[in-house]
Amino acid sequence: MEGERLDFGKMGYGCKHYRRRCRIRAPCCNEIYSCRHCHNDATSMLKNPFDHHDLVRQDVKQIICSVCDTEHEVAQVCTNCGVKMGEYFCNICKFFDDDTEKQQFHCDDCGICRVGGRENYFHCKKCGSCYSVNLRDNHLCVENSMRHHCPICYEYLFDSLKDTIVMKCGHTMHSECYQEMVKRDKYCCPICSKSVIDMxxxxxxxxxxxxxxxxxxxxxxxxxxxxxxxxxxxxxxxxxxxxxxxxxxxxxxxxxxxxxxxxx
Incomplete structure (x- = not known):
């Protein structure tokens, strides 16, 4: 019975970004959103540019259970109905997710949660981010290369939900942006102009x-x-x-x- 209560509603709630059984109260504006991405998307659409702001995930203090609508402090289990807010829970990032097939893990060096399985990634101190183990000793390091915006779509890469690629020169961009660039016969890094493929x-x-x-x-x-x-x-x-x-x-x-x- 205990397990059934904890799993009640699993994968049945959430938004387009995450499946989870809670919403968050944004400490910056006191509004309720399904996740921080929903908050950021909403504030980016505000007419007044001075109202645009991103939610700092670590600052979240209060969550609202999607099953019973009880608001309480951040915790994996609802204090009222006893269901899990998310099968995966990180108390540092205040992050919940029911879809554990993503193989989420928290990286202390990045300071945020990643997906793909801890055993499949390593943290490059110089580049300042987690990379696939295939790139260990097999990439050109560029200091804080992931803490920049994608040179094509200009989305911030460090915590982007999209896949990224490390080019021969060590600079990074979204994989889909890279594929689109190559499809248009552009073979130079938009940042340093080095060739990105064997020419x-x-x-x-x-x-x-x-x-x-x-x-x-x-x-x-x-x-x-x-x-x-x-x-x-x-x-x-x-x-x-x-x-x-x-x-x-x-x-x-x-x-x-x-x-x-x-x-x-």
């Missing part, structure tokens, strides 16, 4: 096009100083309308830093 086949194709495209006599011997976005080296190259190849890493992901000049 060797593309560089070979440009080699062939340049060989087949002869520049006019006035430009054939002109040289230009270029900066390579991929290796950050500065080299001198012959000017060509189709692009200039880096003399160090052979990349065409370059930009001119001085106008073309004729040899002396």
């Amino acid at each position: 060797s086949r593309m560089w070979k194709r440009i080699d062939e096009e340049i060989e087949a495209t002869v520049m006019p006599d006035d430009y054939r011997l002109r040289k230009v100083w270029i900066l390579c976005n991929d290796c950050n080296d500065t080299t001198e190259a012959y000017f060509h309308i189709l692009g200039q190849k880096c003399g160090h890493c052979r990349s065409y992901n370059t930009r001119a830093i001085a106008p073309p000049v004729l040899p002396q």
